[in-house]
Amino acid sequence: xxxxxxxxxxxxxxxxxxxxxxxxxxxxxxxxxxxxxxxxxxxxxxxxxxxxxxxxxxxxxxxxxxxxxxxxxxxxxxxxxxxxxxxxxxxxxxxxxxxxxxxxxxxxxxxxxxxxxxxxxxxxxxxxxxxxxxxxxxxxxxxxxxxxxx
Numbered sequence: 841x842x843x844x845x846x847x848x849x850x851x852x853x854x855x856x857x858x859x860x861x862x863x864x865x866x867x868x869x870x871x872x873x874x875x876x877x878x879x880x881x882x883x884x885x886x887x888x889x890x891x892x893x894x895x896x897x898x899x900x901x902x903x904x905x906x907x908x909x910x911x912x913x914x915x916x917x918x919x920x921x922x923x924x925x926x927x928x929x930x931x932x933x934x935x936x937x938x939x940x941x942x943x944x945x946x947x948x949x950x951x952x953x954x955x956x957x958x959x960x961x962x963x964x965x966x967x968x969x970x971x972x973x974x975x976x977x978x979x980x981x982x983x984x985x986x987x988x989x990x
Contacts, residue, residue, distance in 0.1 A: 846987035848926060859920035859976055863913070866969075870913045873898050890956045897957060901947070908943025911936055916973060923980055928989045934977040941966075941973050 872880035876899075881891040901909075915937030922930035948961050983989045 848988055852923070852926075852983060852988060855976075855979055856920060856924035859923060859972075860917070862972065863916040863920045866913045867917045870909060893954060893957055894960065897953065897960070905943065905947035908940045908947065910940065912940025912944055912969075912973070913937075915940055916976070919976060919980065923976075923983070923989075926983075926989050928984050930980040930989060931977065931984055934973065934980050938973050938977055941970055945970070 876895050878891050878895075881894055882888075886894060915933050915935075919930045919933030919937055922933055945966060948966060951961060953961050980989065
């Protein structure tokens with residue numbers, strides 16, 4: 841087994857903890873949506889009639905789009921945890937997350953939503969998610985090249 845002698849820089853812990861929190865929010869969102877948790881949607885500001893529309897929208901999502909969303913969410917969370925334990929596999933997990941985000945983008949671009957659900961298709965939010973996913977992938981690669989990840 842390869843032994844890592846490079847000390848983890850202080851920023852690894854900050855990035856790793858923030859990334860874990862960010863991706864845990866995404867994992868919770870995915871889980872609550874998959875479970876059809878009406879209280880979760882209400883907490884997010886949806887009206888009762890809009891909750892029904894949102895549940896129908898997610899329930900009718902094609903399997904490939906649901907799989908892409910899952911890959912993006914769970915890949916990001918796994919990558920964050922792997923980063924904290926200094927595993928080189930964080931790079932692969934973040935790469936999988938990027939593929940999931942890209943698949944989600946494709947689905948969102950072709951999806952037609954009623955005006956009441958327009959906020960689910962926010963280009964700004966997808967841009968933020970994409971930038972964070974790319975930055976985490978880059979950061980993990982940098983830590984691997986620096987000998988921090990083993």
